[in-house]
Amino acid sequence: MKKYINEKFPHFLHGGDYNPEQWINTKEIWDEDMRLMNLANCNEMTVGIFSWATIEPEEGVFDFSFLDEIIDKVYAAGGRVILATPSGARPRWLAEKYPEVLRVTEMGEKKKYGGRHNHCYTSPVYREKVRIINTKLAERYGKHPAVIAWHLSNEYGGVCYCPLCEAAFKKFVAKRYHNDINELNTQWWSTFWSHNYRSFDDVEFPSPLGEKSIHGLTLDFKRFTSYQTTDFMKSEIAAIKAVCPDLPVTTNMMGFYDTINYWEMGEELDIASWDSYPQWHSPNHETQIISTALCHDFYRSLKGRSYLLMESAPGLVNWHEYNKLKRPGVDRVNGLMAIAHGSDSVQYFQWRKSRGSSEKFHGAVVDHEGTENTRVFNEVKKTGATLKAIDEICGTGVVSRVAIVYDWENRWALQDAQGFQRREKKYTDTLRTYYKKLWSRGISVDITNLHRDLSKYDLVIAPMQYMVDEESISNIEAYVRNGGIFYTTYMLGMVNENDLCYLGGFPAKNLKDVFGIWNEEIDTLYPGETVKIVGADGKEYSAVDNCELIHARGAKVLAEYASEFYAGRPALTVNEYGKGKAYYQAFRDDGSVWADILDTLVSTLGLEEAIPTPLPNMVTAHIREDGENRYLFVENYSGTEISGLSLGKEWKDMESGEISNKVDLKDFDIKIFKNLL
Amino acid sequence: MKKYINEKFPHFLHGGDYNPEQWINTKEIWDEDMRLMNLANCNEMTVGIFSWATIEPEEGVFDFSFLDEIIDKVYAAGGRVILATPSGARPRWLAEKYPEVLRVTEMGEKKKYGGRHNHCYTSPVYREKVRIINTKLAERYGKHPAVIAWHLSNEYGGVCYCPLCEAAFKKFVAKRYHNDINELNTQWWSTFWSHNYRSFDDVEFPSPLGEKSIHGLTLDFKRFTSYQTTDFMKSEIAAIKAVCPDLPVTTNMMGFYDTINYWEMGEELDIASWDSYPQWHSPNHETQIISTALCHDFYRSLKGRSYLLMESAPGLVNWHEYNKLKRPGVDRVNGLMAIAHGSDSVQYFQWRKSRGSSEKFHGAVVDHEGTENTRVFNEVKKTGATLKAIDEICGTGVVSRVAIVYDWENRWALQDAQGFQRREKKYTDTLRTYYKKLWSRGISVDITNLHRDLSKYDLVIAPMQYMVDEESISNIEAYVRNGGIFYTTYMLGMVNENDLCYLGGFPAKNLKDVFGIWNEEIDTLYPGETVKIVGADGKEYSAVDNCELIHARGAKVLAEYASEFYAGRPALTVNEYGKGKAYYQAFRDDGSVWADILDTLVSTLGLEEAIPTPLPNMVTAHIREDGENRYLFVENYSGTEISGLSLGKEWKDMESGEISNKVDLKDFDIKIFKNLL
C-alpha cells in the first residue's frame, strides 16, 4: 500500500527552495520563474524560509501580499508549495527589542544580531513571537490548495548558553535524577575532585571556564540541547496544528548532525526530510557516496516510510573547501539515488541564485545568467523527465531484514571519553565500514537503535556500542535469545546511560553471557601500527587503532591475534545463545572480517540481494515496493561504463520500456525497472 | 629630468632608523654613532619614531633636548635627518587618562596599554594629542637644515572595533549609499536571511559574534578601515603642512599589506616609501625575490617617481620563523635591487641594536658588540661605497609600456567570497606568476589599477579581476577599443563594487563583447588535480585550481581543454575589438601559457628588454633613465656565477670604469652601467 506525503498530490516532488522576496522589486522575474519551473520539469516551490522581515516588517505589522501573490502564481502554473515557518532568522526589530532571543556563547559572550539559526530555543519571547507568526500563516494558507506541507524553520541546530537556558537545564537535570541530588552525585561520580553537588541549583553548564571534567554533566547537557531544540520545534508544531491539524509537518535535518538526537526529533514529525550535499568527485568520493546512502536509509527508517530530499545542490555548492562542479549526469544520479532509498522528492537549494550575500555562488537551477540555456538547468530538466516517467513509484516503501544501530547518545559519550584515541573515536566512520559491505551487495538495510523493536530483523549490527542502559541490555539479550543474529565490536557495554562504568567486567552485566566473553583490556595503536589476525581457516586480517584483549568464556573463537604480546588470544568470537548467535569482533579493521562473516550470513539467513549477482565495485541496487509491485534501481558510481550486468531475471526499463534481464549503465548512471506482471 | 626627494640633498640616502633615546644615559654612544655613520658610508638617520614618551613625558610637558642634540650631531657629522611623528606608540599617560585611544577587538574586548600601532584612528582625543605634538615638532625642526623629510608615524595598520569607530562607520556607509537605506539593502542583498536594514543606525561591524554573512558589509568595513587610517594620516599631515608646507611627507608602507588600500593612502603622500624584509635563501627563495621586485615596482608606480626603501634588515631579522643570516653580498644586492627599480635610498631598520625588548635580536648596522669590526657593518659599508659611485642615478626614473593591475578592493572581495577554493583565492600569488615572466625578460612593468589612465601602456594584464565597477568596465572597453592589448583571466567581472553579482552572464555587461566570450560556469579542482589544455599549435599546458567553462562568442580560440568533461571547449581566447585585442585565459596554470603569448607580444609590440638577450634563470636587468642618460642594472640571483653575459652593446661599469658589451657576475651580485655618450 502506498503512503503519500500528501494524498492530495500523489506525485514525486521536484523543486526546491525559492526566495522570491529577494526579487520583490523586479517582479518580472517571478513570472519568468513560473515559465522556467515548467520547462525544468519542476512542480514544487518551498517558500517562506527567511521571509520574516518581509511578512512582519515591524512588530505586529503583517504584510502577506508577497506570499499571497507567489503562492497563487505557483499554483496557477501547476505547482505546489511547501510553506516554511520563518523562525530560522529573526527580523532586526526582534533582536533589538528582545535581546533575550540572542544566544550566549560557551565563553559567556552575548551574541549580536546577525547570522541565522542562532536564536535561543528557551526564550519565552521568541517562542511567543514564532507562535504568533506561525498561527497567522496557518490561518492564511492552511487551506490553500497549493500548500501541501509545512516546513518548520530551517536546519535547527546550535547551542545556547544563556541564563534562560541554564535555568531550563537545571530543571531538566533535576527531572532526570528524580529530584534526588544523591542520585546525580553517584551517576556523575562527582566525589572525584571534590565536586559534589549540594542541590540542583549547583548545576551549571559545562564550560572551558568552569567544569569540563564531569562526563555525566557534558552528556546531559548534550541531551538537554537536543531536547530543548526539539521542544522548541514542538511549540512551532503546536501553533500550526491548532489551526490546520491535517497538513503534514517536516523539517530539514542534516545527515548525522551531532547536536540533535534525530531519533528524538523525528518522533514529533509527520515526515522526515533532509539536506544532502555530498562531495562528488572529491578525493574521498567513495566515502561520500556510501555516507549519503547511509543517511538516506536513516531518514527512511526514522519514520518507517518515504521521506523527502529537501535540499541538494544543482551544479555545485559554495561552502565546501573546494567547490567542484557536478559532472554531467551527477545531478540526476544524486536525485534518483534518494528515490531509490525511499525518498518521494528531489528538491534543490536553490531555485534561483541570490545576487548577493554569502550564498551567491551556491548552485541553483536558474543561474545569475537567468535563462534556460545553461548546462545545470538542463541537468535538472533531465532529472525531472525521469521522475515523471517513474512517478508511479511515489509512495512505495522499502523492506529490510537487516538493521544497523546508530545511537547519538553513545556517539556523544564515546567522543567525550578520555581514553582510547582521545581526539577521534571514529564512531560514524566505523559504522559506515559495516554498512558499505551491505550496500555493495545490494542488501537493504534499516537504521535503528537499541530502544526500538529489533525482532523484525534477522540481523542487527551495532559497532562500538560503548554505552548501554538496562533496557538496551535486555533488548539485545531478548533479541538473541529469540533467534536474532547480533554482530558487535570492541567497546561494547562499558558504561551506563550516564557514562558511569559498569563494575564486574565488560561488557556490562549479562552481556558477558550473551556474547560468551570477558573483555579485560583495550589496546590503542598509534597510526600506522597494525596487529595481525588469523581466522580459523587461516585467512589473515589486519587490525588498526583498537584491539581488545578478550577472554572467551563459552564463545567459539573464529579468529585470533597473531602478533603483539596478545598473539593467540581471541579476536573474533561467536556465541550460541538461546536460539540466536552473538558475534563479537574485538578489533578494528577495514571491514574485511565482517565481509567474510556476512558472506556466510547471506546464505544462512537467505538475505535478499537486489540483484542476485556479485556487483562490480561501487555499483549497487535497491528495491522499492508496495506489496503489489517491485521497482529495481541499478546505480553505477564506479567511474566506468558497465555493460551486460545480469539482473537475474527480466525487468522492464521504466524510461525506455525495454524488457531485459541485463543492463548497461554509463558512468554515473541509474536505471529504474519495474517487475513484469 | 631628475626629481629628488628633497632638492636640498640631491643624493641617494643611506641610513635608517635610529633610536638614540634608548641610550640617553650613555651619550658617549651617540658620538660613537656619528663616527660609525661616516665609516659605514651612511648619510641619513631617521629619528623620532617611538620617541613620544621622551619628548612629552607628561601631558603638555615637552622636552626636546634629546632631539635638539641628536639632530645637530647628525648634521655636524655630515648627515641628514628624516624626522618621524611619534604617533606609532603612545606614552602611558595618554592611555591612562584617555582610554578611548585604546582599540577594541572584534570580540568587543577593550585593549590594555602596551604594544604599538594599536591606537584608535577615530578617537578625537588621539588626533588632537597627535596634532599638538606634530605641530611642536614642525615648528621646532621644520626649518632645521638637517631635516629633509617627514616620516609619518610608523607602519600604519590594524583594525579598531570601538564605539567611536562604529559611529564613524555608520556615517561612512550612509554617505556611500547616499543616505538611501533601500540602496544599501539592494546592494548588500540584505533580504537574504531576513537581514533588512531599517536605517543606517542599524549598521554594525561585521563580527564573529554577529553578522558575517553579508559580503557587502564586510567589504565596506574593509574600505572604512582603510579610509579611516588614511584620514588619520591626513590629520597628521595637516598639522605638519600648516607649519612647513614644503618639506615632503612619507610613511613607511608594508608591501601589499592587506588592511590598507595603498592606492588611496598614496594619494596623500609626497613620496612613497616601504619596508622590505624578504626571506633570502629560504625554501621559497625565488618567490621572495620576485615578490620583492613586484613591490618595488608598485611603490615606484604609486607616485610615478622615485621612492624610498625606508627599512630593510642588515644581517637578519628576528621575526621570521627561521631567522637566517644574510649571506655575503646579499645586503648589497638587497639594497641595490631597490635602486634598480627606482628607489632613491637604501635604509635600514635599525642603526644600532636595542639591548632589550622584543627587537633586541633584529639585525642592525651596529651590533651589541658595538664596533665596526663585524661582517654586517662591512657589508653595509660596501653598499654605501657603491651608492656613492652611482650617486648620479639619484632622481632618475623608470619608463614602462606594460602594466599589471593590482586592486585591493578586488582582493578583499575575492578573498571573502564563499565559493571557488574557499580559504585561499591566491590573488597576489597569481599576479606574481604573470609578473615573473616580464621580470625574467628584463621588461619594465608598472603597477596600476582600473581607475587610472591605461592609455599610456601598450599592454595591460589584469588577472582575476572578479570585481569591476562601471568605470572600470568603461576604462577597459575604451582602452581596448583604442588599440590596447588587455590580458585577463577566469573570474573577470562577476560582481560590482559592492560584491553584488552582475546579471545576464559573466563577464559583466559589454565586457562579453570586448572579450567575445560568455563564462557559464567555473570548476574548482582539488589540490593535485590537473586538466590538460592544448594550444592551436599542439602545445600542451596543464590547468590547476580553476577552470572556467566559457563559450566563444566571436573570440578566436587559441587553446582548448583536452581532458575532463569540458574537453574541446575554449580555454584561451583572443578577441579583436576596435583597434585592440582582448585576451581571456579561462584557467589557472603556472604561467606557461602567458609566457608563450608574451613571446608573441614582445615582438608584435616591440617591447624593450633591458638586455636584448635571453637571460639565465633568476637573472634580470633594469633600466633607470632621465631622458638624457640611461643606467643599466644587471642582477644575478641564480645561485651560480654568470660569466660573459652579453649586454647587447657597450656600457660603462660605474664602479670599475670598464667599458664592455659583456658582464661577469658573481652569485648575488649586481652591476651598474651607464650608457656611453
Place this chain on the structure above:
Amino acid sequence: MKKYINEKFPHFLHGGDYNPEQWINTKEIWDEDMRLMNLANCNEMTVGIFSWATIEPEEGVFDFSFLDEIIDKVYAAGGRVILATPSGARPRWLAEKYPEVLRVTEMGEKKKYGGRHNHCYTSPVYREKVRIINTKLAERYGKHPAVIAWHLSNEYGGVCYCPLCEAAFKKFVAKRYHNDINELNTQWWSTFWSHNYRSFDDVEFPSPLGEKSIHGLTLDFKRFTSYQTTDFMKSEIAAIKAVCPDLPVTTNMMGFYDTINYWEMGEELDIASWDSYPQWHSPNHETQIISTALCHDFYRSLKGRSYLLMESAPGLVNWHEYNKLKRPGVDRVNGLMAIAHGSDSVQYFQWRKSRGSSEKFHGAVVDHEGTENTRVFNEVKKTGATLKAIDEICGTGVVSRVAIVYDWENRWALQDAQGFQRREKKYTDTLRTYYKKLWSRGISVDITNLHRDLSKYDLVIAPMQYMVDEESISNIEAYVRNGGIFYTTYMLGMVNENDLCYLGGFPAKNLKDVFGIWNEEIDTLYPGETVKIVGADGKEYSAVDNCELIHARGAKVLAEYASEFYAGRPALTVNEYGKGKAYYQAFRDDGSVWADILDTLVSTLGLEEAIPTPLPNMVTAHIREDGENRYLFVENYSGTEISGLSLGKEWKDMESGEISNKVDLKDFDIKIFKNLL
C-alpha cells in the same frame, strides 16, 4: 650511610593514590582493597587528595570519619599512609562564598567553579581556609603511626591573572628592582616603543590584550608565578609544621613542568617526589625513556638524596593522545628504573579505577572488573616482589662526578626570545641529547644549576646557557680556573638575568676569556638544511638549526665548518684556562661531536661507567651505594633480548641469588645486583 624517607618505616614504598571517599557508599570495597593491597605486595596508600568536600562538607563543619576509618584499616592491614592536604580542589561552598579564590584568565575572564589545580595562590581567603583544614589534619593524624609523610596538595601549577595577583606582582617587581623605577626601565629597556614606566603602579601583567613586547616583564611574571606558587606551598607547610614539625613533607612535581622553577620549590621540601608518565612503545619511545631517566636524576639531585616516584600508571594512562597498553614487563621496568636512579618508592596513580568522570579509563592496580585476576594487577604484584627482594637498597644514594645544568629562567627567556627559530628553541631537547651520551655509557649524572656548588664535579655541561647573571659568570670562571671541565654551546651568555643583552660581544664579559672566543653572529637553518663540520682528525659532523660564527681568540680549534659561507671558521673549540678547560660547541648537532669529546674525557678524567664495557644501544646501568655496599642495576630497553653481557666483575643477583660476571636480560627487563663482600 642510608637516609630514609621516614626512619620509622625504612622500606621501599609500593602503593599509590587511593580515593576511598568515592566508594563511601559501598564500604565492602574498602575491605576488599585491604586484602588486595597485600596480595599485590603493596604497603602504602596516599589518601586525602581531593577529599575536601568529604571532610569539610560545609564551611567550618568537619567530618573526619572516613579518614579515621581508612587510615586505621590501612595500618591494620600492615600498610602505611602518605596523607595529602586537600587544597588541589575546592569544595563548592568555598568558590561560591569567596569568588576571589577562582582564577582569572590572561584575557581577563573570571573562571567559574570546576576543574582542579586552579585556585588563586594569592587569595588570603584561600590561604586561610587551607590553613584551617591543614591544621585540623595535622592535629588529628600527625601522630598516627600509619602516617609517614605529608603530601602537599597535588601537582601545583597554572597561572592566575586576578587583581589580587596583579597587586602582588607589582610588589614583587618593586622589590626586585629595589623600588627604583629607573632600574626597572633600564633593565626592561622600556624606552623601546615609548613604554617607560613612571612608577611600580604602572606595572601590569603581560597580556595579549596589552603588553607582550617587553621580555623583562614576561620573564619577571614567570618568576612571580613560580614564586607565588611556592609561597602558597610554604603557607601550607607552615600550618602543618606548626603542629607536627617532624613528619617530612613533599609534593608531587611534574618532570620539567614549565611554570614552576622547581629549584626554588624544592628548597622548601623535605623530600622530592614526582609523577612520571612516559609513552612507552610510542613512536618516540627512546626519547621518552631518556627523558624519564633525566627527570629521575633531576629529582634525586634536587634534594641530593633519595626521593619518591609518587605517581606512575599501571597498565596505561587515559590522557595521552594514543593510550597504549603497557607491554608485559614494562610496569616492572618503569618502577625499578626509578629505584635505579635513587627513588625509594614505586607508587601509582591510582589504586582503584574511578567509575565516572574524566579519569575513569586511567590505568589502576584494581580495575572496574574488581578482582586480582587481571594482567595489570599481576604486573604490579611482580614489581612488589622485586621491591621486597631488594629492600636493603632503600635509603642508599648515588654518587656523580658529572653534572648537567638545567635552568628554568634560562629556558623561559630563551623560549620567549624573538629570534633564532622563533617558535621552538628546543632547550630541554638539546640538553637531553647531551644527557643521552652519558646515560648510554652508564655514567652517573647529577643535574645542577649555575648558582650551586660546581666544585664537586669534574665535568659540567651547560648547553644553550643564553642567560647568565654575574654570579653565574663568576661561578663558571672559578670552576674552570680551579680545574673543572666546562662544556657549553652556542648562545652562551647573551643576556643578563633580566633578558638584557650584554654589550661588548658575546659571550658576556670575561666568559670570552674563559672560553677564548668571540661569538659574532648566529645563523639559523631551515628544517632539513645542514652544514658540514670537520674535526681536526678529519671526522665529519653535521650541524642543524643553529650555527654560530665565532672567532677563536686563544682557544684551540677542534673542528671547523666545512660548508656554507663560514667554511673554515671554528665550530668547536677548547680553551685552557687556569687549571681547567672550557669547551665551546658553536653549532647544534645530534650529539655526535659531544660523544667524541666525552670519549676522551672518560679516559682523561677516569669517569666511572657502571659496567666497564661498551653497552648495546638502549641498555644502561646504574649504581646506588651507601659507602658500604654498592648495588648495580642493569636495564634493557633495546627491544631485543641481551645475553652474556659482561659485568666486568662478579656480582650477586639479588632476586635469584646467583653470582656471575655476566648477565642475560629479556627485553624490558632489569636486574639488580649487590657487590660481593
